[in-house]
Every structure is written in C-alpha cells, then in structure tokens.
Amino acid sequence: MPGSAWLRAAAVVVVGVVLAACSGEGRRGAGGTPTELRLAIGGESEEGYDPTLGWGRYGSPLFQSTLLARDADLDLVNDLATRHEVSPDGLVWTVDIRTDAKFSDGEPVSARDVAYTFTAAAKSGGATDVTVLREAVAVDEDTVELRLTKPQSTFVNRLVSLGIVPEHAHGPDYAREPVGSGPFVLEQWDEGQQLIVRRNDAYYGAKPAFERVVFVFTGEDASLAAARSGQVDVAALPPSLATGEIPGMTLTRVKSVDNRGIAFPFRPDEGSTTAEGRPIGDDVTSDQAVRRAVNVALDRRALVDGVLNGYGRPATGPVDELPWHEPAAAVGDNDPEGAKRTLEAAGWIDADGDGVRERGGTRAEFPLLYPAGDSLRQGLALAVADMLKPVGIAVTPQGESWDVIRTRMHADPVLFGWGSHDATEMVNLYSSAQAGVELWNAGMYRNPAVDAELDAGMAATDPQQATAHWKAAQRLFGPGADAAWAWLVNLDHTYYADACLDLGEPQVEPHGHGWPITQGIAGWRWTC
Amino acid sequence: MALDVLTTAPRARLVAARASRLVLLLTAVAVASFTLMVNSPVDPVAAYVGADVASLGPEQRALISARWGLDDPAHERFLRWFGNLLGGDFGFSLTFNRPVLEVIGDKFLASLALMALAWLLSGLLGFALGLVAGVRRGRFADRAITWFSYALASAPTFWVGLLLLYVFAVSLNWAPVCCAVPIGVPADEVGLGDRLAHLALPAITLSVVGIAPVVLHTRQAVVDALASDHVAFARAQGERGFGLVLHRVVRNAAAPALLLQFGSLGELFGGSVLAEQVFSYPGLGAATTTAALGQDVPLLLGIALFTTVLVFTGNLVGDRVHAVLDPRSRLTDVRGRR
Numbered sequence: 001m002p003g004s005a006w007l008r009a010a011a012v013v014v015v016g017v018v019l020a021a022c023s024g025e026g027r028r029g030a031g032g033t034p035t036e037l038r039l040a041i042g043g044e045s046e047e048g049y050d051p052t053l054g055w056g057r058y059g060s061p062l063f064q065s066t067l068l069a070r071d072a073d074l075d076l077v078n079d080l081a082t083r084h085e086v087s088p089d090g091l092v093w094t095v096d097i098r099t100d101a102k103f104s105d106g107e108p109v110s111a112r113d114v115a116y117t118f119t120a121a122a123k124s125g126g127a128t129d130v131t132v133l134r135e136a137v138a139v140d141e142d143t144v145e146l147r148l149t150k151p152q153s154t155f156v157n158r159l160v161s162l163g164i165v166p167e168h169a170h171g172p173d174y175a176r177e178p179v180g181s182g183p184f185v186l187e188q189w190d191e192g193q194q195l196i197v198r199r200n201d202a203y204y205g206a207k208p209a210f211e212r213v214v215f216v217f218t219g220e221d222a223s224l225a226a227a228r229s230g231q232v233d234v235a236a237l238p239p240s241l242a243t244g245e246i247p248g249m250t251l252t253r254v255k256s257v258d259n260r261g262i263a264f265p266f267r268p269d270e271g272s273t274t275a276e277g278r279p280i281g282d283d284v285t286s287d288q289a290v291r292r293a294v295n296v297a298l299d300r301r302a303l304v305d306g307v308l309n310g311y312g313r314p315a316t317g318p319v320d321e322l323p324w325h326e327p328a329a330a331v332g333d334n335d336p337e338g339a340k341r342t343l344e345a346a347g348w349i350d351a352d353g354d355g356v357r358e359r360g361g362t363r364a365e366f367p368l369l370y371p372a373g374d375s376l377r378q379g380l381a382l383a384v385a386d387m388l389k390p391v392g393i394a395v396t397p398q399g400e401s402w403d404v405i406r407t408r409m410h411a412d413p414v415l416f417g418w419g420s421h422d423a424t425e426m427v428n429l430y431s432s433a434q435a436g437v438e439l440w441n442a443g444m445y446r447n448p449a450v451d452a453e454l455d456a457g458m459a460a461t462d463p464q465q466a467t468a469h470w471k472a473a474q475r476l477f478g479p480g481a482d483a484a485w486a487w488l489v490n491l492d493h494t495y496y497a498d499a500c501l502d503l504g505e506p507q508v509e510p511h512g513h514g515w516p517i518t519q520g521i522a523g524w525r526w527t528c
Numbered sequence: 529m530a531l532d533v534l535t536t537a538p539r540a541r542l543v544a545a546r547a548s549r550l551v552l553l554l555t556a557v558a559v560a561s562f563t564l565m566v567n568s569p570v571d572p573v574a575a576y577v578g579a580d581v582a583s584l585g586p587e588q589r590a591l592i593s594a595r596w597g598l599d600d601p602a603h604e605r606f607l608r609w610f611g612n613l614l615g616g617d618f619g620f621s622l623t624f625n626r627p628v629l630e631v632i633g634d635k636f637l638a639s640l641a642l643m644a645l646a647w648l649l650s651g652l653l654g655f656a657l658g659l660v661a662g663v664r665r666g667r668f669a670d671r672a673i674t675w676f677s678y679a680l681a682s683a684p685t686f687w688v689g690l691l692l693l694y695v696f697a698v699s700l701n702w703a704p705v706c707c708a709v710p711i712g713v714p715a716d717e718v719g720l721g722d723r724l725a726h727l728a729l730p731a732i733t734l735s736v737v738g739i740a741p742v743v744l745h746t747r748q749a750v751v752d753a754l755a756s757d758h759v760a761f762a763r764a765q766g767e768r769g770f771g772l773v774l775h776r777v778v779r780n781a782a783a784p785a786l787l788l789q790f791g792s793l794g795e796l797f798g799g800s801v802l803a804e805q806v807f808s809y810p811g812l813g814a815a816t817t818t819a820a821l822g823q824d825v826p827l828l829l830g831i832a833l834f835t836t837v838l839v840f841t842g843n844l845v846g847d848r849v850h851a852v853l854d855p856r857s858r859l860t861d862v863r864g865r866r
Contacts, residue, residue, distance in 0.1 A: 212712065231704075
C-alpha cells in the first residue's frame with residue numbers, strides 16, 4: 001500500500017527517537033534527596049561569566065562573591081567584606097575584607113584583587129557602570145580604598161553586584177573559565193544549551209545543599225515542556241503560560257518592582273523642541289490637576305485582576321517595597337468622583353456635553369503611547385482609557401515602535417516599565433538633570449525641591465540618611481503632590497518549582513524575570 | 529559536437545565567471561545587511577545591557593559605544609570591517625565575546641548535523657512520496673499524499689515544532705525537550721545515541737520545510753514521464769510495474785527533485801532559525817537571532833556571508849548534478865552562451 005510508505009517511514013523515525021532517548025532517567029533513584037538541581041530560568045550570559053563585563057549584576061554571580069549582599073528584605077549584609085565605611089566627604093569608600101576567602105584555584109582573595117576588579121570594571125566598557133570610580137587602591141592585605149570622582153551613595157550597589165575576580169587569573173579567556181570565591185565552580189558550559197556548576201567546597205560561606213546545579217537555557221515554550229515532563233525542578237514562565245497544574249510542582253509567585261507606569265509630559269506645549277527637534281510639552285498633562293485626577297480615578301486593583309490576571313500588585317510609586325519606599329506618598333484610587341471634583345476645581349468643565357472636559361478651548365484628551373507588540377502594555381493602555389472616559393478625559397492608546405516613541409515621548413504620555421534594586425534609577429526618572437537623557441525623565445519633570453532631595457540622597461554617606469532623602473523626594477513627586485507619573489502595577493514573577501524545593505524567602509525582584517531568583521540559591525533546600 | 533565546447537578553456541572561463549559572480553553577490557549581501565543593521569531601530573547599547581539599562585549612566589554608555597566602535601560614521605565602520613575582511617579577519621563578536629570565525633565554526637558544526645539530516649530526510653521522503661503519488665495518480669494514495677503536502681506547505685515551522693514537542697516530549701516523554709545534549713551530563717559521557725535523540729525532533733521539524741515542494745514537483749515529473757513516448761514504447765515492449773518506474777521514470781523525476789533540494793538550502797537555513805529556537809538547539813540559526821537582537825554587526829555580517837556562500841554552492845552543485853542527470857540542460861546551457 002503506497003499510503004503506508006509514510007507510516008513506515010514515520011515508524012522508523014519514531015523508533016529511532018525512542019531507542020536513543022533512554023537517558024536522563026534515574027536522577028532521583030536510590031532514595032534520599034537528589035544532589036542535583038535543574039533550573040530553566042534563562043539567564044545565559046552569551047559573552048561569558050566575567051563580572052567586569054557585567055556578569056552577575058543581578059541574581060547570584062555563582063562563581064564569584066561580592067563585597068556586600070542584600071538579604072531577603074534587601075538590607076545590606078557583609079559577604080566578602082567585614083566592614084565598610086564612607087568618608088565624610090563621600091569620596092572614599094574603605095572596605096575591609098575577610099582573610100579566609102580563597103579563589104577556587106586555591107589562591108587567597110586579597111585587597112589587591114578587589115582593587116584590580118573595580119579598576120578593570122571601570123575601564124572595560126561592559127554592562128556594569130563603575131565610571132564614578134577614580135581609582136581603587138589596596139592599602140594593605142585586607143583593606144581597599146575605592147576613591148570616587150564625586151559622592152555617590154548608590155555606589156554601594158557596585159559593592160553588592162560586582163563579583164571579585166582574581167588578578168592573577170583574569171585575562172581574555174576568563175569569561176569562559178571563571179575562577180572565583182563564590183559558592184559554585186563552573187563544570188561545563190554548553191553554549192546556548194546549559195550551564196553545569198559544581199559546589200565549591202572551599203567556599204567560606206554556608207555551603208549550598210546541592211552538589212551540582214544545571215541551568216538549562218530553554219525558550220519559554222521548551223521551559224514549560226521541560227517542567228511538564230519533569231526534566232527540571234524550577235521553570236521561570238510568564239503568567240500567560242503559567243496556567244494549569246503540573247503534578248509535583250507548585251506555582252510560586254514572587255513579588256517584584258517590575259513596574260508599569262505612565263510618564264506625563266510635565267511642561268506645557270510652548271512650541272519648543274529638543275536639540276534633535278523633538279517636540280516638548282502637552283497642555284493637558286502639564287496641569288497638575290489632570291495628573292492628580294488620573295492617579296485618583298484609576299482602579300489599579302482592577303488593572304491587576306483584569307490585565308495581569310491577578311499576577312501583580314497595584315503600584316504606588318517606582319520603588320514599591322524597596323527599603324527606601326515611602327508608603328505615605330500613595331493616594332487612594334478608584335475614586336472617579338474625587339477625580340471629577342479635582343478637574344472641576346481646576347476649571348476643566350464639559351460645557352458642550354460631548355463627554356470630554358475642556359478648559360479655555362483645550363480638550364482634556366491625550367494619546368497614550370506604548371511599544372507595539374507588548375500585549376501587556378496594550379491591555380493596560382486600553383483599560384486606562386476605559387477608566388478615564390467616565391471622568392471626562394479622552395485617552396487614545398497608540399502602539400508605536402520605540403523609534404517613534406523616542407521622538408514623541410516629551411510631548412505625549414508613554415507607558416514605561418522600570419524597576420531596579422538600585423536607587424539610581426529613581427534619580428534618573430525624576431531628576432531634572434536627566435530630562436531628555438536616554439528614556440529616563442521623558443516627561444521633562446522638574447521640581448527644584450525634588451532635585452535637591454535627590455542630590456542630597458546621592459551625596460549622603462550613610463544609607464539611612466540617603467533613604468530619608470529618597471523618601472522625601474517621593475512625597476514631593478508622588479501622586480498626592482506633583483503626580484509626575486501615574487504608576488499602575490507591579491508584576492508578579494511566576495515560577496513552577498518542585499513541591500519539595502524550599503526557595504527560602506525571595507527578594508522583591510527587579511525588572512527582568514528569571515535569573516534574579518538565584519540571589520538566594522546557596523540557601524535553597526529540599527524539604528522532602 | 530556541441531558537447532565538446534564544455535571542455536578545457538571554456539570551462540576555466542566558466543569557473544572564473546562563476547567566481548566573479550560570487551564575489552559580486554557577497555559584496556552586495558554585505559552592503560545590504562550592513563545598511564539594514566545600521567538602520568534598525570534596535571539600540572545596540574540598550575540591547576546589550578538588557579533590563580538594567582536605567583542604572584547605566586551616559587559615561588558608561590560612551591565607554592560601551594567606544595568598545596563597540598559605534599561612534600564612527602557608518603561608512604567608515606563598514607570600510608574598516610571590509611578592509612579587515614580582505615585581510616582574513618572577520619572581526620570580533622561582542623555578544624559572544626569571541627572572534628566571529630570561532631563562533632560561526634562552533635555553531636555551524638551543530639547546525640550541520642541538523643541541516644544535513646533534515647535535508648536528507650526531506651529529500652528522500654519527498655522523492656519517495658512524490659514517486660508514489662505520481663504513479664498512483666488520481667487514486668487514494670495520490671490524494672492523501674497531495675493533501676499531506678499541502679498541509680505541510682502551509683504549516684509554520686515553529687508551530688510544527690511546538691506540536692512535536694508537546695506530543696513526543698511532553699505527553700509521551702519519548703524525546704528530550706531541548707538542546708543538543710542531555711541535561712546535566714558531562715561532555716565526555718555524551719554518546720552518539722544521545723546526540724541522535726536530541727537531533728530527531730528538530731530535524732523532523734526542519735525537514736517539513738522542504739518536503740512539500742519536492743513531493744509536488746516529483747509527482748508532476750513522474751506524471752509527465754509516464755505520459756511520454758519513451759514510456760509508451762517501454763510499455764509496448766511489455767515492461768510493467770516497479771521495473772518500468774525504476775528504469776524509465778526515476779531518472780527523469782529525479783532531476784527536478786535534486787535541483788529543488790540543492791536550491792532549497794536558503795529555506796533550510798531560514799527554517800533552522802525557527803526550529804533551533806523552539807528546541808533550544810545551539811546552532812547557527814539561534815546565533816543569528818542572538819546576533820540580530822543584540823545588534824552584533826560583525827557576527828551577523830559573518831553569518832550572512834557564510835550562508836550566502838552555502839546557498840551559492842548549493843545552487844551550483846544543483847546545476848551540475850542536474851546537468852549530469854539531464855543532458856538536455858547542458859545543451860541549452862551551451863546554446864545560451866553562444
């Protein structure tokens with residue numbers, strides 16, 4: 001039968017697959033807890049594992065250790081450092097390091113290695129920003145001085161994120177053969193496929209519970225397939241794919257500061273443009289009453305439930321639940337009546353009865369730009385338009401390329417997504433010095449009092465002091481005051497994890513899903 | 529004799545003509561790819577830094593730009609790259625932090641197995657099915673095979689890949705879900721069987737790209753051959769069934785199938801971008817995606833040139849094989865040049 005030719009051919013192929021696919025079983029055999037952990041959480045660093053090029057700037061650097069770390073509450077704790085101190089002028093950071101730390105090749109970690117690492121990172125042109133460093137000097141075996149060109153309290157994040165590399169083993173091949181003092185050592189890296197790491201038994205900290213950890217670099221669909229077929233213990237998946245039960249796995253939600261919010265053009269439209277010729281200003285959103293009304297009218301809980309399917313939290317600002325978050329800056333929302341009162345008090349009246357308010361011939365309408373192709377932001381933009389219509393504000397969501405958004409972002413509101421453990425981001429979003437720089441202060445927001453607080457926070461030499469200034473700034477630019485932005489939601493990051501795996505207390509994760517969960521990987525445990 | 533024209537001196541001229549055509553083609557591909565890359569809306573620095581871009585200051589951005597050489601005018605960058613290329617230096621891939629040639633070499637080895645298997649699979653299977661369909665024209669087998677081919681031709685590669693992934697890897701648990709090697713196994717313990725198992729699903733997915741045209745063209749060629757005078761003559765002499773097809777039809781039908789197969793290397797490469805993405809297979813296709821999204825100009829240009837040579841060679845070999853199988857094409861070749 002000719003028809004069976006295909007069947008026969010298919011059978012041959014299938015049998016071949018079956019015969020050859022009988023490996024990978026028995027990892028959990030022989031009773032007891034498995035000694036190997038398999039994760040499909042993305043995070044492959046194609047350029048290798050060199051911290052001076054930016055490896056490990058969030059999540060665990062695995063192979064290297066950092067001077068400081070952040071605990072589950074994001075508070076600073078010592079790691080390689082035993083003490084750090086900032087000079088009163090904020091220009092010199094003195095760090096003492098522990099003397100019992102060894103690199104995986106047996107050499108001790110010295111202050112010279114720390115100085116070398118910071119110097120190399122400052123010059124490398126990689127993805128970590130250490131440009132504020134003037135010089136790094138080892139003053140003795142276990143003390144290093146990091147001298148800065150200007151005070152920068154957020155420099156502490158470099159101490160948290162920059163893994164220390166050995167001066168004697170750092171060269172062009174280092175990224176593929178990393179040597180460090182971290183909890184793991186590299187065993188094998190199959191580029192584009194998987195990273196196999198082994199426990200570093202010489203690690204000075206608490207030893208991980210796993211002898212080996214395998215990171216599988218699969219796409220989202222293959223990650224889900226791997227989780228469903230029991231081939232991985234943890235899979236990072238977007239909430240849209242995290243539907244349904246997987247036997248033996250639990251769906252873990254991790255809070256994040258991966259936020260979405262609307263940046264309002266802050267200045268009125270006076271016909272001015274940037275040096276590149278991009279228009280600046282909008283006569284509707286430049287009115288504080290309009291920005292406040294938008295903030296008050298929105299029902300953020302409904303956005304979370306409707307657009308994020310419940311995987312998220314209402315956002316009150318750019319740094320929700322980070323240590324420097326100011327809860328007092330928040331306002332009550334889902335209050336269309338309050339929004340109407342605010343608008344009417346400011347003179348926005350719907351005189352012609354077309355459902356849109358106007359004032360002095362200006363209609364209360366604006367477009368809302370979002371990157372086309374981002375279905376989440378599209379959903380948010382449409383929902384925002386629906387919520388503001390009854391209030392008398394007409395919003396037209398428009399999906400555009402980043403190219404177009406860049407040219408229009410000073411004159412039209414844009415739906416951005418941010419979220420970082422580094423307070424520098426907040427400064428960049430609200431400081432008038434960053435107006436029109438990158439995508440940061442796109443609305444060209446400017447309030448000298450906010451600038452003063454942000455500058456003072458940057459210049460602070462003590463974290464508590466800096467936090468006080470960050471909080472003061474939030475009270476000034478927050479929705480109850482200048483309402484420079486309307487923050488909408490914080491996403492939840494979703495992971496399928498083996499029901500027997502205890503991931504500890506996860507941190508509030510930054511923008512970027514997947515690798516950040518490794519922050520506490522050395523403390524993960526099997527519970528059954 | 530017209531065929532004598534193909535010997536000695538004109539053959540050298542032919543090779544020279546083909547080589548100069550290749551050089552022209554490569555130059556055009558390089559210029560076009562570079563223009564597209566430079567004008568793409570992707571900001572190279574933002575793509576490189578990823579989610580953390582907001583805590584990166586202008587000074588660091590300038591450092592990265594300087595390291596990537598993004599500050600110079602586009603034409604200078606291109607000419608510098610082109611000059612280095614003439615000296616045999618393909619440049620340095622910044623996303624992979626390695627020389628471009630090394631990256632292409634590594635990735636191509638992985639892709640070669642995948643593409644070769646898929647190519648053989650689609651060629652053999654397509655030819656066999658086309659033969660059956662042509663011989664049984666109008667019957668059930670023909671209708672089934674033709675329907676199957678149209679279905680394959682209209683099925684997107686990544687969708688077929690996902691379907692296979694869910695049936696064979698997830699539901700039946702027969703095949704691995706990803707990669708070219710088993711998860712968590714040291715390189716020296718990976719056997720040939722493991723590699724084949726990991727190759728199976730991506731290769732089947734990729735072969736789907738090529739099967740349908742081969743089937744349909746072969747079917748038509750078989751139908752034409754069966755209707756020809758030489759087959760009628762053979763039938764008159766009493767030849768029947770399998771023997772008739774094998775001796776009188778296969779060679780005629782093979783010519784278009786082979787030409788198609790060799791000409792389809794470009795589509796094969798295009799399909800591998802998708803198939804490798806679905807199965808996290810670490811080949812040239814996956815590297816192309818990474819290079820394009822990361823604005824890695826040297827790597828993407830290197831891959832573009834490399835695939836151009838591949839496709840060009842494929843077409844060239846296809847022409848020669850076709851000429852061997854079907855002497856008539858050589859005659860038109862010669863007449864055409866006069």
